[in-house]
Amino acid sequence: MRRFLLQSFLYSLLFFLFVSCKTYKLTNVRSISNSETTVENLYFSSNEDYVYKCQMDIYNNHVSGILIIKKIGQTTHRVVITSDFGNKLIDFEISDNDFKLNYVLPDLDKKLVINFLKNDFQRLLKREYPVTGSFEDDNSKIYLSKIEDQSYYLFYNKDNSLLKKVIYTKNNKEKIDFTFDAKKHIFADSIDLQHKDFNINIKLFQITDTE
Amino acid sequence: MIKNIAFGAFLLISSFVFSQNTSMSSAEAKVFVMKVSSESKEIKTLQADFTQTKKMDFLDKSIVTYGKMSLKSPNMLSWKYIKPYQYSIVFKENKIFINDQGKKSSVDAKSKTFEKINKLIVGSSNGQMFNDPEFSVSYFKNANFNIAKFTPKSAQLLKYIKQIELQFPKNESTVSQVNMTEASGDTTNIVFKNTKINAPISASEFSL
Numbered sequence: 001m002r003r004f005l006l007q008s009f010l011y012s013l014l015f016f017l018f019v020s021c022k023t024y025k026l027t028n029v030r031s032i033s034n035s036e037t038t039v040e041n042l043y044f045s046s047n048e049d050y051v052y053k054c055q056m057d058i059y060n061n062h063v064s065g066i067l068i069i070k071k072i073g074q075t076t077h078r079v080v081i082t083s084d085f086g087n088k089l090i091d092f093e094i095s096d097n098d099f100k101l102n103y104v105l106p107d108l109d110k111k112l113v114i115n116f117l118k119n120d121f122q123r124l125l126k127r128e129y130p131v132t133g134s135f136e137d138d139n140s141k142i143y144l145s146k147i148e149d150q151s152y153y154l155f156y157n158k159d160n161s162l163l164k165k166v167i168y169t170k171n172n173k174e175k176i177d178f179t180f181d182a183k184k185h186i187f188a189d190s191i192d193l194q195h196k197d198f199n200i201n202i203k204l205f206q207i208t209d210t211e
Numbered sequence: 212m213i214k215n216i217a218f219g220a221f222l223l224i225s226s227f228v229f230s231q232n233t234s235m236s237s238a239e240a241k242v243f244v245m246k247v248s249s250e251s252k253e254i255k256t257l258q259a260d261f262t263q264t265k266k267m268d269f270l271d272k273s274i275v276t277y278g279k280m281s282l283k284s285p286n287m288l289s290w291k292y293i294k295p296y297q298y299s300i301v302f303k304e305n306k307i308f309i310n311d312q313g314k315k316s317s318v319d320a321k322s323k324t325f326e327k328i329n330k331l332i333v334g335s336s337n338g339q340m341f342n343d344p345e346f347s348v349s350y351f352k353n354a355n356f357n358i359a360k361f362t363p364k365s366a367q368l369l370k371y372i373k374q375i376e377l378q379f380p381k382n383e384s385t386v387s388q389v390n391m392t393e394a395s396g397d398t399t400n401i402v403f404k405n406t407k408i409n410a411p412i413s414a415s416e417f418s419l
Contacts, residue, residue: 049270053296055311064298064311070269078269084298086265086274086399087371087391103395106370205312207274207295 024167024174026153029135029142036131039143039154041163043180043188044125047071052191052204054081059199065089067204069125077125079117090114094121120193120202123168124178129154140164161185173197231353240350243357243379244341250384256412257282257385259403263292266398280403281416289417301417310419346375355381356388370394 044050047070054067068080076095082088091103099118108114129152133144140155151172155165162185166178179192193202235243258281265274278292291299301308307318341348341359345368351358361375371394378388385408389401 049272051274053298053312055314062309062311062314062316064309066265066274068267068270068274072269080267082265084292084300086263086276088393088395088397091395205296 023172024151024153024169026135026142029137032134032136032141034131034134036134036143039129039131039145039156040127041129041154041166042127042185043163043182043191044069044071044077045127046186049208050187051206051208053207055203057199057201066207075127077121079121079125081117090117092118092121094118094125096122096126116200120176123166123176124191124193126152232351232358233353235350235352235357239352243350243359247379247384248339248341253409254385255284255409257406257408258410258412259406262402262404264400264402266400268396281412283412283417287417299419301419303417308419315419340377357381 050069052067052069054065056063056065064084066082066084066086068078068082070078072078072093073095076093076098078091078093080088080091088103089105089108091101093100093102099122101114104114129143129145130147131143132146135142135144136158139158141158141161143154143156145152145154149171151169153165153167153169154163155167156162157164162180162182164180164182166180167174168176168178174196177192177194177196179194180188181190182188187206187208188204189206191202191204193204195201258279260279261277263276263278265276267274276292276296277294278290280291281289286302286304288302289299290301291297297310297312299308299310305319309316309318340346340361343361345363345365346361347364349360349362351360357379359377359379361377363369363372373392373394373396374390376390376392377386378390379385380387385403385406387403387406389399391399391401393399
């Protein structure tokens with residue numbers, strides 16, 4: 001069964017690699033003068049524990065668990081995913097340029113899985129973005145951050161200046177959408193991570209503030 | 212002199228605090244296992260509230276979840292997290308049903324891992340667990356509890372779990388506390404409260 005799933009997953013992966021996804025372009029926006037040199041995603045910047053209930057849909061497989069994120073250095077985070085019963089599935093330390101795997105459940109010890117998580121979390125936890133363009137629409141201020149062939153579009157709510165969305169593109173193709181729901185700038189209540197090139201969705205709901 | 216007295220007192224106190232658990236003799240262990248096994252055969256249903264506490268060395272706070280478990284002999288088990296999120300898992304007729312905050316799914320429980328999980332959970336409630344060939348068991352006691360410590364025998368299972376400790380209140384044959392130590396050293400502690408034995412359970416408890 002697992003072998004079959006893995007196989008169909010790999011085939012779909014290959015399929016999608018050949019089918020290019022659509023080019024991303026901002027629509028209905030106005031260019032504005034550039035007032036910021038860098039913008040930040042502060043949702044994981046505090047030294048407090050961040051604990052989320054985590055639901056992942058990977059093609060037709062539903063995976064559930066608890067996600068724990070903790071800032072352990074200036075640019076490094078510790079990330080742990082456990083099952084709902086509390087046993088550890090994966091544990092790693094991650095920064096913009098580094099990745100150290102502390103533990104992975106033998107069943108999940110696949111390069112494909114680990115690389116996926118590494119890429120997603122490197123982007124989710126990325127804090128600083130040098131600004132290369134500024135735009136606005138009716139609701140948001142939008143900053144473009146171009147780093148080589150990768151571009152990030154960061155949408156900040158005009159009313160409360162909270163980051164509500166990051167769109168990550170590579171070679172102008174939309175790759176991942178991150179949507180945040182927050183009341184304060186250092187803590188997101190829920191996060192929705194949607195892959196545009198693969199049928200993978202990750203939903204996070206905070207359970208930090210419950211004790 | 213005072214130093215010596217203080218040191219003696221310290222030793223005395225620390226022996227109260229730290230060496231409460233003493234090994235059972237093999238005769239004591241035999242009696243304990245027999246009692247739990249025979250009494251738990253009489254258990255047709257079991258219900259309890261639980262508090263699960265997960266500790267990890269790098270976290271400031273423990274992760275605490277609350278829920279309810281129901282068990283109906285021979286092989287129906289429902290494990291429901293209620294706070295801070297809703298997640299239910301039901302083992303029934305070799306199938307596993309999951310309700311994750313409204314999202315429902317089911318898995319065939321025929322896979323080896325699930326079989327082991329099921330056996331472990333059901334086995335711990337009916338005393339069969341003491342005979343599980345996967346584990347070696349050692350027995351301890353203190354003033355309030357009898358304690359059984361399970362250590363996996365195979366390297367394969369040791370990759371997942373280092374030790375499971377079950378605590379039985381003296382004179383009771385149901386578990387009041389489970390302490391699990393993972394291969395990584397993290398611990399999960401589950402405390403059962405409001406345990407009801409052989410009280411009727413409605414069938415809806417096992418459907419999601």
